[in-house]
Amino acid sequence: MSWEIQLIACFAASLSFSVLVRQPKGSMLISAVIATAGYSLFLLMGQNTLAYFTATLLIGLSCEICARIMKRAATLFVTGAIIPLVPGVGLYNTMRYVVEGNYHQAMSTGASTVLGLCAIALAITTTSVLFSAFFSRRGKKAAP
Amino acid sequence: MENTLTTLDAVCLAARIILESGGETYRAEETVERMCRGLGIEEVDVLALPTGLMLTLTTPEHGTLSRIVRVHDRTTDLRRIDECNSVSRLVARGEMDAETALKRLTAIHQPRKERSWLLVGASALSAGSFTVMLGGGWQDFIVSFFCGALVQLVLPPLHRRRVPMQISSMIAGALTTLMALLGTVLLAKVQVEPVISGAIMPMLPGLATTNAIRDTIRGDLVSGGARIMEAVLSAVMLAAGIGLMLSMWGGIGL
Numbered sequence: 001m002s003w004e005i006q007l008i009a010c011f012a013a014s015l016s017f018s019v020l021v022r023q024p025k026g027s028m029l030i031s032a033v034i035a036t037a038g039y040s041l042f043l044l045m046g047q048n049t050l051a052y053f054t055a056t057l058l059i060g061l062s063c064e065i066c067a068r069i070m071k072r073a074a075t076l077f078v079t080g081a082i083i084p085l086v087p088g089v090g091l092y093n094t095m096r097y098v099v100e101g102n103y104h105q106a107m108s109t110g111a112s113t114v115l116g117l118c119a120i121a122l123a124i125t126t127t128s129v130l131f132s133a134f135f136s137r138r139g140k141k142a143a144p
Numbered sequence: 145m146e147n148t149l150t151t152l153d154a155v156c157l158a159a160r161i162i163l164e165s166g167g168e169t170y171r172a173e174e175t176v177e178r179m180c181r182g183l184g185i186e187e188v189d190v191l192a193l194p195t196g197l198m199l200t201l202t203t204p205e206h207g208t209l210s211r212i213v214r215v216h217d218r219t220t221d222l223r224r225i226d227e228c229n230s231v232s233r234l235v236a237r238g239e240m241d242a243e244t245a246l247k248r249l250t251a252i253h254q255p256r257k258e259r260s261w262l263l264v265g266a267s268a269l270s271a272g273s274f275t276v277m278l279g280g281g282w283q284d285f286i287v288s289f290f291c292g293a294l295v296q297l298v299l300p301p302l303h304r305r306r307v308p309m310q311i312s313s314m315i316a317g318a319l320t321t322l323m324a325l326l327g328t329v330l331l332a333k334v335q336v337e338p339v340i341s342g343a344i345m346p347m348l349p350g351l352a353t354t355n356a357i358r359d360t361i362r363g364d365l366v367s368g369g370a371r372i373m374e375a376v377l378s379a380v381m382l383a384a385g386i387g388l389m390l391s392m393w394g395g396i397g398l
Contacts, residue, residue: 006277013273017346019266020296022223039277073229075167076222079351086350089278092341095383099390120350121357128358 003043010039010084018080027072031080034062039084049112052119055085060127068135074128082124087116147242148206151183154235154246156213159190159197161228161253166220168355169193169367175232179245182236193367194218194374219303220351227252260300267296267346275342284339287327291320291343310381316347317385325393340386347382349375 014035018028038059045051059081067074090113097106158179159172172192176199180188187202197213231248234240240248271292272285280288295316302312324339352375360368 006279009273009276013270013277013345016266016270016273020263020270020346021220024223024226072226073171075171075351076226078354079220079222082350082354083345084274084277086345086348088274088345088348089337089341091348091379091383092337092344092386095387096337096390099387099394117350117353118357121354124354125358125361129361 003040006043007036007040011036014080014084017083021079023076023080024072026070027066027076028080030066030070031063031077034059034066034077034081035084037062038081042085049115049119052085052087052116053123056082056120056123057127059085060124064127064131064135074131078124082120085120087113090116148185148201148203148209150242150246151180151185152201152209152211154183154242154249155179155199156197156211157246157249157253158228158232159192159199160213160215161224161249163192163194163197163215164217164219165222165224165228166218166351166355167225167228169359169364170362171225172197175228178236179232182238183242194370218309224252263300264293264296268293270346271295271343273342274345275338278338278342280335280338280342281333283327283331283333284335284342287324287331287334288339288343291323291339292346294319294323295343295347310377313347313378313381314385314388317344317382318389319385320344321386321389321393325389344382344386349378352378 011032015028015032018031023031038055041058042051042055045054060078063077063081064074066072066077090109094106094110094113097103097109155176159176162172162175163169169192173190176190176192177188180186180201185201185203188199190197190199194215196215198210199213200208200210202208228249231240231245231252235242235245268289269292272289275284275288298319299312299316302315303309320343321340324334324336324343327334327339328336352371356368356371356375358368359371362368
């Protein structure tokens with residue numbers, strides 16, 4: 001499958017997911033663009049745990065910046081932007097190995113799936129905590 | 145007294161909306177604190193959990209006022225969080241009084257008519273697109289498209305009848321797998337892996353896990369732990385549904 005089609009699909013998927021979680025209209029396109037950028041970085045870096053972390057760092061950073069510019073909560077952007085990275089294939093493959101009775105494979109696939117998820121969560125947390133530590137408007141105006 | 149009670153009602157409702165729409169607990173706490181300060185109440189203590197909220201206001205005139213709010217229903221509705229945020233910003237800046245805020249928040253909290261066909265379409269399209277993103281072809285897209293639509297048709301009625309989220313996750317996983325396996329029978333070039341993994345993507349607790357770890361790192365250990373539990377459980381139930389259907393299909397031997 002060529003990468004152009006994958007990225008177009010990623011954009012469409014993120015956009016329609018943002019309709020599903022009732023994202024406000026102004027933030028949908030932005031988060032789909034961020035999602036596509038993050039996913040392309042993820043593909044470029046070879047889809048390993050570090051790629052999860054770095055791609056999420058990019059997504060988190062862009063979302064926080066957009067949230068500051070548009071004076072909206074960062075969660076609005078993050079929800080739609082992060083979804084292409086969530087390791088669905090890993091979960092499915094883990095389950096398939098379990099059903100096949102192939103527990104060694106299931107353990108290693110499961111472990112790398114959980115690691116990926118942890119990398120995503122860690123990167124998002126890092127960006128949001130650092131951003132609110134350095135660029136907080138708490139006290140002056142409403143916090144993000 | 146009247147005014148303080150209205151304030152209490154307004155901040156409770158704001159926090160409840162945030163918690164019910166899938167907002168982070170620290171967001172609920174910060175909203176309460178900011179709104180109270182904007183309405184002239186300096187002393188406020190609030191503890192928000194994913195399943196409830198406790199808060200205490202202290203005013204010189206009326207002493208201590210407390211309230212507990214129980215949160216049963218948790219979905220993801222970003223629009224509500226956004227609208228609630230804009231109300232709380234106005235209140236925090238002193239541009240809106242408690243009564244108006246309460247009215248606005250009540251309007252936000254009202255269940256509204258959802259355009260369900262739009263949600264079905266969005267679910268179908270996102271499932272299909274995820275499948276293509278994960279390397280599926282056009283036949284995989286079609287099967288996954290129908291999986292997404294079916295899931296969005298089945299889940300809301302279950303939710304309305306108060307079937308726990310975890311059980312409906314399992315049902316959704318099983319249905320998706322069944323559709324994908326049927327697809328391999330009906331269409332020649334359907335691969336099971338991209339179809340199922342694409343179709344379950346919108347249901348995976350990605351945001352929930354992220355929020356959970358964020359809560360934990362910020363020091364909200366109770367809500368972080370509870371959210372991790374919730375996220376893990378719904379992922380495991382989804383996987384259980386898939387596994388159940390895969391092994392049943394293997395048992396039939398098609």
